[in-house]
Amino acid sequence: MQTTTAATRSIDLETDLLTLTIDDDGIATVMIDDPDASVNKISEDMLAAFEEVIGIAEKNSEIRGAVFISGKDDTFIAGADIDMLSAFEMPADVRALSRRAHRLLARMQNLRMPTVAAINGAAMGGGLEMTLGATYRICSTHDKTKMALPEVQLGLLPGGGGTQYLPRLVGVQQALTMMLTGKNIYPRKAKRIGLVDATIHPPGLHRAAVEAAKALANGSLTVERDTMSFADKLLESNTVSRRVIYQKAGEKAQKQARGNYPAPPKIIECVKTGMEQGLEEGLDTEARNFGELVFTPESRALVSLFFAKQKGDKNPDADKARPINTLGVLGAGLMGAGIAEVSAENGADVVLKDQNIELAAGGKKHIYKAMNKKSDRRIISEFERDQIVERVTPTGDYNAFRHADVVIEAVPEDLDLKRSILSDTEAVISDECVYATNTSSIPISEIAEAADRPERVLGMHYFSPVGKMPLLEIVVTEDTSEEAIATAFDAGLLQGKTVIVVNDGPGFYTTRILAIYMNEALLLLEEGGDVEEIDKIMKDFGFPMGPFELFDLVGIDVAAKITEVMRKHLDDDQTKISDSAATLVEAGLKGQKTEQGFYFYEPQPGKPEKKRTKFNDAVYRHFGGKNRTSIPADEVEERLGLMMVNEAIRCLEEGILKDPVDGDLGAVFGLGFPPFRGGPFRYVDQERPGAVRTRLERLERDHGSRFKPSSLLVQHAEKDTTFHND
Numbered sequence: 001m002q003t004t005t006a007a008t009r010s011i012d013l014e015t016d017l018l019t020l021t022i023d024d025d026g027i028a029t030v031m032i033d034d035p036d037a038s039v040n041k042i043s044e045d046m047l048a049a050f051e052e053v054i055g056i057a058e059k060n061s062e063i064r065g066a067v068f069i070s071g072k073d074d075t076f077i078a079g080a081d082i083d084m085l086s087a088f089e090m091p092a093d094v095r096a097l098s099r100r101a102h103r104l105l106a107r108m109q110n111l112r113m114p115t116v117a118a119i120n121g122a123a124m125g126g127g128l129e130m131t132l133g134a135t136y137r138i139c140s141t142h143d144k145t146k147m148a149l150p151e152v153q154l155g156l157l158p159g160g161g162g163t164q165y166l167p168r169l170v171g172v173q174q175a176l177t178m179m180l181t182g183k184n185i186y187p188r189k190a191k192r193i194g195l196v197d198a199t200i201h202p203p204g205l206h207r208a209a210v211e212a213a214k215a216l217a218n219g220s221l222t223v224e225r226d227t228m229s230f231a232d233k234l235l236e237s238n239t240v241s242r243r244v245i246y247q248k249a250g251e252k253a254q255k256q257a258r259g260n261y262p263a264p265p266k267i268i269e270c271v272k273t274g275m276e277q278g279l280e281e282g283l284d285t286e287a288r289n290f291g292e293l294v295f296t297p298e299s300r301a302l303v304s305l306f307f308a309k310q311k312g313d314k315n316p317d318a319d320k321a322r323p324i325n326t327l328g329v330l331g332a333g334l335m336g337a338g339i340a341e342v343s344a345e346n347g348a349d350v351v352l353k354d355q356n357i358e359l360a361a362g363g364k365k366h367i368y369k370a371m372n373k374k375s376d377r378r379i380i381s382e383f384e385r386d387q388i389v390e391r392v393t394p395t396g397d398y399n400a401f402r403h404a405d406v407v408i409e410a411v412p413e414d415l416d417l418k419r420s421i422l423s424d425t426e427a428v429i430s431d432e433c434v435y436a437t438n439t440s441s442i443p444i445s446e447i448a449e450a451a452d453r454p455e456r457v458l459g460m461h462y463f464s465p466v467g468k469m470p471l472l473e474i475v476v477t478e479d480t481s482e483e484a485i486a487t488a489f490d491a492g493l494l495q496g497k498t499v500i501v502v503n504d505g506p507g508f509y510t511t512r513i514l515a516i517y518m519n520e521a522l523l524l525l526e527e528g529g530d531v532e533e534i535d536k537i538m539k540d541f542g543f544p545m546g547p548f549e550l551f552d553l554v555g556i557d558v559a560a561k562i563t564e565v566m567r568k569h570l571d572d573d574q575t576k577i578s579d580s581a582a583t584l585v586e587a588g589l590k591g592q593k594t595e596q597g598f599y600f601y602e603p604q605p606g607k608p609e610k611k612r613t614k615f616n617d618a619v620y621r622h623f624g625g626k627n628r629t630s631i632p633a634d635e636v637e638e639r640l641g642l643m644m645v646n647e648a649i650r651c652l653e654e655g656i657l658k659d660p661v662d663g664d665l666g667a668v669f670g671l672g673f674p675p676f677r678g679g680p681f682r683y684v685d686q687e688r689p690g691a692v693r694t695r696l697e698r699l700e701r702d703h704g705s706r707f708k709p710s711s712l713l714v715q716h717a718e719k720d721t722t723f724h725n726d
Contacts, residue, residue, distance in 0.1 A: 015049035026064035033071025039078040042126035065213030069118040074144040077127025091291030098287035101160035108133035114216035118209035129160035140202040150182035155299030159290035163270035164282040188378035194227035301678030312498035321486035328404035332363025336410035338466025341367045342495040344391040351400045360394030398428045410438040419450035436460035441565040445477045454479040471670035472497035477504045500662040510670045517644040521547035522578035528629035537636045542674025548598040552591035648680035653712040660723040681723040689716035
């Protein structure tokens with residue numbers, strides 16, 4: 001981070017995590033810069049470093065003001081060190097850490113001089129909480145600058161004072177929204193709600209912070225915050241009206257979490273206690289609840305996913321990857337345009353091809369609309385919007401791919417079409433170019449039969465919508481080279497994806513376990529199950545949507561095609577395949593794309609998503625009529641949930657998956673497997689393999705051999721071992 005060049009002198013510190021300098025006007029700059037890490041984190045050592053600096057500020061009468069700023073280019077402090085939290089052995093240890101952070105904030109607030117937090121890049125979790133002790137906050141308008149308290153996403157709550165100081169700063173409603181969702185707040189909104197007092201372009205941040213500290217010290221600047229509307233002030237002004245806020249927040253959290261996550265009610269309890277009983281009571285409640293949450297199974301599962309994601313965000317063979325300057329995308333429909341969008345947004349030049357230049361230009365127009373929405377919301381500037389869009393070159397000609405480093409094909413699921421396009425593309429691209437096909441079910445080896453250079457061919461399976469879904473599943477054949485895999489991995493990371501690499505096979509990993517899950521949902525329906533009831537049960541189990549809602553989203557016609565691909569490769573003795581999807585397609589029911597499937601839909605002005613209106617009971621004509629049977633919730637959960645889990649284990653057993661971590665990542669980030677359960681393998685570990693085996697054997701007796709426990713599950717059950725070794 002660029003700083004001013006005024007004459008300064010350094011103060012010797014015992015820590016190397018912070019540096020302290022004082023200029024001739026008595027303004028101290030505390031530079032936060034862990035020399036051994038790419039980002040700053042709140043650790044016990046970092047807390048000790050802050051304590052040392054605050055101690056100096058308390059005693060040194062020369063210091064008239066202090067600025068806290070990061071030495072990293074795009075982060076302030078990225079949050080708490082999760083390894084530190086995972087290492088604690090009991091809640092008392094966590095509570096002690098929380099109270100230590102509370103004391104540090106109190107000391108910062110009680111300094112005799114003003115303090116300024118200068119935020120450039122990400123200030124997350126404990127990093128944002130540290131700024132709440134400052135007199136004044138200023139942030140840069142850098143596109144990487146964002147602030148959030150995302151602890152809820154790890155099953156936790158802000159434990160460094162956030163549940164108490166944030167409501168007092170931005171109001172109870174804004175604070176609860178931030179803490180219960182964990183969503184990012186960008187500079188413009190941060191200023192509007194009073195989270196920061198000023199914004200500035202990045203190069204001027206340090207100078208502006210120093211000037212603010214001087215002005216605060218000499219009294220020429222006073223902090224005035226009046227960001228709430230009259231109605232919000234009235235609502236938050238007394239205990240009686242605040243009850244409405246707590247109640248509404250609780251109801252909304254319950255609706256979203258369906259009672260599966262313990263953190264939201266604990267967050268509301270902390271805020272309510274602090275606002276109604278005072279700061280100290282609130283801080284005590286925060287420390288107690290924080291300590292309890294760290295040891296819940298839900299938090300343990302979510303933290304395991306955090307570490308798994310770190311694995312998927314790093315290329316294990318980065319040294320084998322070829323440089324990527326230009327990406328080619330074949331197909332400018334929603335999927336192809338989405339792939340081009342995330343590539344251009346992250347700095348890559350993209351050549352976007354379709355059958356003609358007009359269709360390709362339509363894909364570029366889609367990208368402009370998406371970027372314009374971000375510009376309207378001030379997430380990016382209009383200049384950045386235009387830069388991103390201009391990185392995309394539409395074309396109707398294969399010759400534009402001559403200099404591409406990676407080409408990604410995203411055309412309809414038709415084997416002959418994909419083979420034909422592969423041959424046409426190979427005739428133009430360089431021998432080193434990696435060719436990827438985006439398919440959800442066709443084996444890559446079958447597509448690669450048309451290749452002259454099969455070692456350069458692999459699958460890159462994206463999930464729709466590409467801009468929102470975090471997972472990329474790279475699918476490799478026996479012929480795919482290590483260099484091609486590493487290069488495709490880098491392409492995925494460039495696009496901002498969490499990447500797993502799986503071996504080739506029908507449906508690969510994610511489509512295979514999803515197809516089995518959705519097939520079982522159709523079998524439940526054929527047995528008399530109720531669509532809306534089954535959807536509700538699986539949402540209560542933790543999926544973001546029910547299986548029939550998912551059918552409509554994916555497209556019932558697409559599901560029918562996947563069923564046909566999977567049918568050729570599944571063991572008939574162990575599988576009962578439903579033909580109901582094809583029957584519904586013949587009746588004209590395809591889901592959202594035709595505005596009727598299991599539910600009815602209608603367009604939303606200005607939005608690509610269609611709004612669900614009501615259930616379509618006409619589907620029951622194909623499932624024995626409207627007289628339905630209520631299937632017990634635990635049976636629905638087990639038949640659907642354990643069907644997916646058992647198939648995931650088979651994928652590991654057969655070598656489709658390389659390890660359980662990838663299996664958990666793929667299921668959660670690609671398919672919406674309940675995050676608080678940690679993924680299929682973490683779920684089995686928590687439930688114990690022996691117990692899961694027993695439940696599957698009961699299902700096998702009642703419903704057939706498709707529920708036979710996989711051999712690998714039986715092995716773990718007999719040895720009482722888990723899939724994860726942590």
